Amino acid sequence: MVGLTFIPGSGGQPPLGACRGIMADLLRRVAERADPAAFRELYETFGPRVKAYMMRKGADAGTAEDLAQETLLTVWRKAALYADDKGSMTTWVFAIARNLRIDRLRREVPWQELPEWRLAEPSDEARPDEALAEKQRQLRVQAALAELPQDQREVVALAYIEGLSHSEIAARMGLPLGTVKSRMRIAYQKVRVALEDLQ
Amino acid sequence: MSINHHLDDATLMSHAAGSLPNALAAVAAAHLAMCVRCREELAIHERIGGELVAGLPGMAMERPAPAVPKAAGVETLTRPAPPSEIPAPLARLIAGSLDEVRWRWIGPGVWHRPLPISGTGALQLLKAAPGASVPEHSHGGSELTLVLRGALIDNTGRYDPGDVADLDDSIEHTPIADADAGCICVIANESPTRFRGIIARLMQPWHGL
Numbered sequence: 001m002v003g004l005t006f007i008p009g010s011g012g013q014p015p016l017g018a019c020r021g022i023m024a025d026l027l028r029r030v031a032e033r034a035d036p037a038a039f040r041e042l043y044e045t046f047g048p049r050v051k052a053y054m055m056r057k058g059a060d061a062g063t064a065e066d067l068a069q070e071t072l073l074t075v076w077r078k079a080a081l082y083a084d085d086k087g088s089m090t091t092w093v094f095a096i097a098r099n100l101r102i103d104r105l106r107r108e109v110p111w112q113e114l115p116e117w118r119l120a121e122p123s124d125e126a127r128p129d130e131a132l133a134e135k136q137r138q139l140r141v142q143a144a145l146a147e148l149p150q151d152q153r154e155v156v157a158l159a160y161i162e163g164l165s166h167s168e169i170a171a172r173m174g175l176p177l178g179t180v181k182s183r184m185r186i187a188y189q190k191v192r193v194a195l196e197d198l199q
Numbered sequence: 200m201s202i203n204h205h206l207d208d209a210t211l212m213s214h215a216a217g218s219l220p221n222a223l224a225a226v227a228a229a230h231l232a233m234c235v236r237c238r239e240e241l242a243i244h245e246r247i248g249g250e251l252v253a254g255l256p257g258m259a260m261e262r263p264a265p266a267v268p269k270a271a272g273v274e275t276l277t278r279p280a281p282p283s284e285i286p287a288p289l290a291r292l293i294a295g296s297l298d299e300v301r302w303r304w305i306g307p308g309v310w311h312r313p314l315p316i317s318g319t320g321a322l323q324l325l326k327a328a329p330g331a332s333v334p335e336h337s338h339g340g341s342e343l344t345l346v347l348r349g350a351l352i353d354n355t356g357r358y359d360p361g362d363v364a365d366l367d368d369s370i371e372h373t374p375i376a377d378a379d380a381g382c383i384c385v386i387a388n389e390s391p392t393r394f395r396g397i398i399a400r401l402m403q404p405w406h407g408l
Contacts, residue, residue, distance in 0.1 A: 036267055043264035048257025055258060065261055076267050090249035091242075098217040098248065108221050108318045111228035111288060112214065115245060141250050160216040160251045165319070166209065167220075167340050167389060177340070181209035188208045192243055 030079040043072050050097045057105045057163045067104060071097045078114075088138050091115060101163070137198050144194040152187040155180050202234050204355075204362035210343070211237060215244030222320025222387040226343040226363065228288035229385065233361040284347055284360075289385065292316070293324070297348055297383055302326055308376075309333060314385075321388045327351075327376035340389030342366055349380035358384075 029038035047068045054064035074096050092115060099110040148156065158164045158172065166184075170177045206214070206227055213219040214227045231237050285293050292314045293300070302310035308331030314322040324347075327333055333351070344351070344364040351358040353374040358364055366372065376382035 034267075039267050040264040044260075047260045047264075049252055049255050051258040051260060052255040053252045056255075061258065061261075064258065068260065069262070069265055073265065073267065088246060088249055090253045091245050092249070094249040094252045095245055097252065102217050106221075106318060110217065111221075111224040112217060113228075113231075115242060137246070138250065141246050142254075145247065145250060145254075156212070156247070157251065159213050159218050160248050161255065163216065163218045165218050165220050165389075166213060168218075181207065184209040184212045185207070188212055188244065188247075191247055192240075195243060 030076060039072075039076055042075065043069075046075075046093050047072060050093065053097055053161065054101060054105070056161050057101055059105055063104075067097075067100055071100055074100070088134060090138070106163075133198055137195055140194040140198065141191055144191045148187050148190065152183045155183045156187050159184065202236070202359075202361045204358055204364060205234065206230055206237050206240075206343075206363055207365040208240070210341070210365050211240050212244050212247070215241055215248055220320040220341075220387075220389050221318030222316050222322040223341060223343050223389060225288065225292070225316060225322055226345050226385055226387040229286040230343075230345050230361070230363040232286040232288055286345075286347075289314075292322070297324075300324060300326075307331065319389065321390075323386055325382075325384050325386055327374075327382045329376060329381040330378045331381070332373050332375045342389070343387045344374075344384050345386075346382060346384045349382035350377035351375070351382045351384060352377065 026038045026041050029035040030042065047065075050068040050071045051061075051064045054067045055061065059067060071093065075093060078096075095112070095114050099112060099114065102108055102110040102112075145153070145156075154173070155169055158169045159166075164172060166177055166180050169175075170180045173180070210219065210223070210227060214224055214231075219227060231241060283290075284297055300312050302312055305311050308328035310326040312324040312326075314324060316322045325333065327349075329349075342364075344358070344366075346358045346360050346362050348360060350360075351364070351374040353364075353372045355364065355366075355372065358374075364374075374382075
């Protein structure tokens with residue numbers, strides 16, 4: 001878990017960190033063998049998180065569940081494009097959910113591209129050292145986020161989870177716009193430094 | 200293309216988060232299409248999003264996993280469009296080339312063309328004749344300016360095609376178009392720009408600046 005202190009416990013669900021190591025493998029099973037059991041596992045792991053993410057932007061429970069389903073069906077459709085040697089799967093699911101949230105809840109065409117996919121054959125096995133490095137990168141990002149002081153953590157969460165713009169965060173927190181931006185910059189630099197030797 | 204002026208980390212973070220006002224997101228996407236360095240930074244910002252969403256306390260799903268269509272992974276890659284003066288993300292807003300834009304005169308040596316965009320913010324193309332100064336203006340909220348042709352020079356430096364000026368509302372500036380080539384740029388504002396030049400101010404009620 002990322003350890004955002006203002007977010008309560010995970011409500012009895014298995015922490016994602018524990019099973020995330022096998023997630024990339026699951027997705028590979030989805031991609032290579034169209035394995036419905038692998039899809040079900042993906043759904044049960046990511047569905048509730050994506051549903052919560054949708055509800056934070058104001059979707060009611062039913063709509064949020066529809067959007068979570070659609071996110072994971074998109075993961076299924078695009079599974080062969082997923083590049084597990086180029087980024088984490090959580091990032092990939094996030095990007096798909098983010099774009100869907102912009103499309104359906106903001107009713108705007110998202111300007112963000114999904115992360116770059118590799119052009120090689122999807123059946124290529126991930127190199128073991130790369131899989132290990134990827135796991136390291138995830139742990140570093142989690143640790144860096146967990147160590148952020150409350151004031152930085154809050155602006156970051158308002159941007160990513162609540163979907164607020166700089167100005168909206170400034171208004172919500174009663175801060176000058178410049179302060180919101182500088183907190184974001186500092187928070188980002190901490191994550192970036194944590195990844196420096198692993199890029 | 201060598202790019203010297205990039206998106207601010209705070210802008211990249213909000214873009215990755217999907218929370219940048221729509222007009223600013225359009226210009227951010229256009230710069231990202233041209234800038235490898237900012238794409239690499241964006242990937243880290245997106246990682247943060249992934250970990251934050253993964254860390255959310257889940258909301259139990261009411262329904263079981265849906266039946267999935269037989270063939271997974273059927274989608275194929277869309278290859279990136281070939282490089283052009285108009286970055287691919289903006290091609291859906293600008294029909295034809297920059298030479299076909301129907302400009303509106305807004306002051307001596309300065310023309311603009313508003314671009315339709317939904318959601319928050321305003322987006323416009325701006326053309327300045329060689330040596331012309333873009334009327335002094337301050338910003339309500341954030342502004343992004345991306346040079347598409349020629350160059351802009353102001354007290355923060357020289358902006359060539361692909362360079363983006365990512366300025367916050369504390370900055371007032373008077374960019375001048377390159378003395379030989381002039382400049383065409385795309386500008387996104389979170390709120391409408393207030394130009395300060397007398398002529399521009401006179402024109403303001405007429406052109407919605």
